[in-house]
Amino acid sequence: MKYLDCGFEYIVSLIDPFTPMGREQLRNLNFMTSANEIIESHQRQLDMAEKEGKVASFKLILSKIRDIRGTLSNLSSANVLDDIELFEVKSFTYWCGKLREKLGRCASWMELPDLSVVFSILDPDNSGTESFHISDNCDDSLSVIRKEIHRLQRIEVEDKESELNQLLQENFEIENRVRARLSKRLLENCEALDAATKVIGNIDFTIALTELNRKLGLEKPDISSGEYEFRDLVNPEISRNLNLRGREFQPFSAKLGRKVVIIGGNMTGKSVLLRTVALLQTMFQHGLFVPARNALIPVYDTVIYFSGDKQSFVDGLSSFAGEIEHLKMAIEIVDSDTSGLFLFDEIGRSTNPVEGPAFLMASAEYLHRNEKCRSVFTSHYEEALGIEGAQMFIIKGVDHEKVIKEKGRDVSYYVDHSLVEMGSTESFPKEAITIARLMGLDREFIQLIKRKMEGGCE
Amino acid sequence: MKSPTSISLLTEKLRVVSIIGLEKNTGKTVVLNKLLKEFGEKGITVGLTSTGLEGERRDQIYLNEKPEISLKRGTYFATSEKDFRNRQFSATVIDLKDYRSPLGKTVFARAETDGKVILSGPSILQYLLEAVSIMKSYGCERILIDGSTSRMSPGTPLVSDGIILATGAALSMNMEELCRKTFFAVKLISLKATEPKLLSRMLSLKDGVWIENGGRFEKISSSALTTSYPRARIAGKTIFIDGSLTSSVLLSLSERGTRVVVKDFSRIFVDERSLMNYERAGGRLEVLHPANLIAVTVNPFSPTGFKIHSRELIRALEKKIDVPIVDVMEEIPK
Numbered sequence A: 001m002k003y004l005d006c007g008f009e010y011i012v013s014l015i016d017p018f019t020p021m022g023r024e025q026l027r028n029l030n031f032m033t034s035a036n037e038i039i040e041s042h043q044r045q046l047d048m049a050e051k052e053g054k055v056a057s058f059k060l061i062l063s064k065i066r067d068i069r070g071t072l073s074n075l076s077s078a079n080v081l082d083d084i085e086l087f088e089v090k091s092f093t094y095w096c097g098k099l100r101e102k103l104g105r106c107a108s109w110m111e112l113p114d115l116s117v118v119f120s121i122l123d124p125d126n127s128g129t130e131s132f133h134i135s136d137n138c139d140d141s142l143s144v145i146r147k148e149i150h151r152l153q154r155i156e157v158e159d160k161e162s163e164l165n166q167l168l169q170e171n172f173e174i175e176n177r178v179r180a181r182l183s184k185r186l187l188e189n190c191e192a193l194d195a196a197t198k199v200i201g202n203i204d205f206t207i208a209l210t211e212l213n214r215k216l217g218l219e220k221p222d223i224s225s226g227e228y229e230f231r232d233l234v235n236p237e238i239s240r241n242l243n244l245r246g247r248e249f250q251p252f253s254a255k256l257g258r259k260v261v262i263i264g265g266n267m268t269g270k271s272v273l274l275r276t277v278a279l280l281q282t283m284f285q286h287g288l289f290v291p292a293r294n295a296l297i298p299v300y301d302t303v304i305y306f307s308g309d310k311q312s313f314v315d316g317l318s319s320f321a322g323e324i325e326h327l328k329m330a331i332e333i334v335d336s337d338t339s340g341l342f343l344f345d346e347i348g349r350s351t352n353p354v355e356g357p358a359f360l361m362a363s364a365e366y367l368h369r370n371e372k373c374r375s376v377f378t379s380h381y382e383e384a385l386g387i388e389g390a391q392m393f394i395i396k397g398v399d400h401e402k403v404i405k406e407k408g409r410d411v412s413y414y415v416d417h418s419l420v421e422m423g424s425t426e427s428f429p430k431e432a433i434t435i436a437r438l439m440g441l442d443r444e445f446i447q448l449i450k451r452k453m454e455g456g457c458e
Numbered sequence B: 001m002k003s004p005t006s007i008s009l010l011t012e013k014l015r016v017v018s019i020i021g022l023e024k025n026t027g028k029t030v031v032l033n034k035l036l037k038e039f040g041e042k043g044i045t046v047g048l049t050s051t052g053l054e055g056e057r058r059d060q061i062y063l064n065e066k067p068e069i070s071l072k073r074g075t076y077f078a079t080s081e082k083d084f085r086n087r088q089f090s091a092t093v094i095d096l097k098d099y100r101s102p103l104g105k106t107v108f109a110r111a112e113t114d115g116k117v118i119l120s121g122p123s124i125l126q127y128l129l130e131a132v133s134i135m136k137s138y139g140c141e142r143i144l145i146d147g148s149t150s151r152m153s154p155g156t157p158l159v160s161d162g163i164i165l166a167t168g169a170a171l172s173m174n175m176e177e178l179c180r181k182t183f184f185a186v187k188l189i190s191l192k193a194t195e196p197k198l199l200s201r202m203l204s205l206k207d208g209v210w211i212e213n214g215g216r217f218e219k220i221s222s223s224a225l226t227t228s229y230p231r232a233r234i235a236g237k238t239i240f241i242d243g244s245l246t247s248s249v250l251l252s253l254s255e256r257g258t259r260v261v262v263k264d265f266s267r268i269f270v271d272e273r274s275l276m277n278y279e280r281a282g283g284r285l286e287v288l289h290p291a292n293l294i295a296v297t298v299n300p301f302s303p304t305g306f307k308i309h310s311r312e313l314i315r316a317l318e319k320k321i322d323v324p325i326v327d328v329m330e331e332i333p334k
Helices: A008-013 A018-026 A035-052 A052-063 A069-076 A084-102 A116-121 A140-156 A161-186 A188-218 A236-246 A270-283 A309-315 A319-337 A356-366 A383-384 A399-403 A432-438 A443-455 B028-042 B082-085 B125-137 B175-189 B197-200 B247-252 B272-280 B310-318
Strands: A229-233 A252-254 A257-266 A292-295 A304-305 A339-343 A373-379 A391-398 A415-421 B018-022 B046-050 B069-070 B075-082 B091-097 B106-111 B116-117 B142-146 B162-168 B208-213 B215-219 B238-242 B259-262 B282-286 B295-301 B325-327
Touching: A008 A236, A018 A188, A035 A116, A035 A188, A052 A084, A052 A188, A069 A084, A069 A188, A084 A116, A084 A161, A084 A188, A084 B091, A084 B175, A116 A161, A140 A373, A161 A188, A188 A443, A229 A270, A252 A373, A252 A415, A257 A270, A257 A383, A257 B075, A270 A292, A270 A304, A270 A339, A270 A373, A304 B075, A319 A356, A319 A373, A356 A373, A356 A383, A373 B259, A391 A432, A415 A432, A415 B116, A432 A443, A443 B018, B018 B028, B028 B046, B028 B069, B028 B142, B028 B162, B075 B125, B082 B091, B082 B106, B091 B125, B106 B125, B125 B142, B175 B272, B175 B295, B175 B310, B197 B215, B247 B272, B295 B310, B310 B325
Parallel strands: A257 A373, A257 A391, A304 A339, A339 A373, B018 B142, B018 B162, B046 B075, B046 B142, B162 B295, B238 B259, B259 B282, B295 B325
Antiparallel strands: A229 A252, A229 A292, A391 A415, B069 B116, B075 B106, B091 B106, B208 B215, B208 B238
């Protein structure tokens, strides 16, 4: 499964189901385009969160539950199961019974089928344990034959070998008949067993999701019919990396229109914001909770996110070619009647500064044509201010008061990452030189840049 | 300590016993079957496992029939799925563990009739420990580990309360060499423990090489293999190695009065000559956890058909070994 390159793999890597059935659910985690599917996934997590006090005991039982899917497929192709497989099925039904008991009254999706009939088929002695063997009770003649074998094995008689071998052969044949009989009866219950493995997978996977929610402080998003809002959006992966260095991720809050342009100086976090919105949408459309409060998000048929050079390199394209490929996909969606969220990081940046802005302006206009689509652009171009009907955001950037008050701190100290809607009077931020200076670029070199600016290097 | 009445008597009060062979065809399996028979007669509940990939019915080198293990009804055993399926008796499957091996998972079972099976239990120490404790939980009064050939790991005192060492003509047809090799193995297994005062300080040391200085230990390296040791620093000192001890490491530590301590004998991968040189230079070798050798068994037959003189061999071995020495091919008088 290839996910959008927005850090979703990191989130997936933190989901840790216990059983192979749960891990299969994780592998099958897909991009959902139906709101109902997403709502169902949310509901499961809420149901499981309600059982929080019991989760530890669920996990204990899950750790004992065996993966019998291979055995079931043997069974359904009408094979006779051997003792090990019969044991696996018995053990499975034993622990499913325990889990069923522990679950008690629960949501219908976690209701396990009653497998006690299957258990008793494999427990003719009523031992109540998960151990399995072909017991004397499985066939009328077994007990007699086995007693005779046991007697012969313990006495010294001449010529006992042929008699013993015959009895062993008989025992062997009866046992095989018993296995065939048991397998046939299990086959009648194959559907219930199969259903149970699926429920187990769902329970296990949902427990893993609720644990992820707790670990990352994720919250349930609401599904909107068009609005796009979130408060305190963070990027868990970047946040963790910052925390390791003793810093904190500054959360974003915003209410996004259908045509959004985000501007801001270098190092203000425009790209991080865009990447985090891509992550937010991706998590949302995989039915997960999200790293934001009060999120209200619409479901899209497609999400297109162009982050820049790295992904193009991987695909073997130049960054400009990558950009064009993504634009083509977006235009296709606009022209068709499907919905799409388009996230473009500095469109037109990879070509010359004369044509580049035109790419941005044209994209903003064209991608807006389909009402089911929403586009968010980040840009460095001053021309962005001229995009008609766009909602303009700016990331505050260098805090000049701090720069005056305190010297010699790390550059990140001076940058304010707050996202604010731009008033009409504000000017376009030009802070590349300030930031380069804060990063300790050679003084004389900075003077040279300034002189070039004044001399008009265009 | 001559002529014991039976091997099983030697294992009294020892719950976990491993049988280690110095070479293939030294009679490990014969010892095992003998023990099982004797325990069966006494009504003792036995658990059985093995280490190593021994799952073949025929000896792969000489193609001699390899004796399978004969289990009595009620014996617990751990073996691979493959070998479990090939058994010739009824058994209860009690547990199935996912210790991955080429032969599948590991089945824990109890024999419901007498019969023969090939044992192929888990080899990795952690799993072996778990297998032993699982069999303890079944109520086994004795647990026997069929050790794989020339691997000492199951003998570690972490797992086993006692060791039976199997040697014989398969190791060498030359009596002198056979004795020398056996003495060397016995010497390693019988290494003495360091005195309690220092030992208790070493128990908590982890990973790498530690040197003692006035009763305190400091780490001098994180791996024994990549370190060179200044002579002046190690002479007369106690050096603890958490890890494997190889010949080259031991030789690099050969200084007057140096004492090297390892966890237990199974961590030692040193050849005879290197140990001799080390000791000549004035070094001593000790362990944190001493092992308990309870008997040495000899198989006078080599797989090529050659037979060594059993009485003579036992007499020669008894000169330097002070645990009972038993000829496995000879019926032990009751």
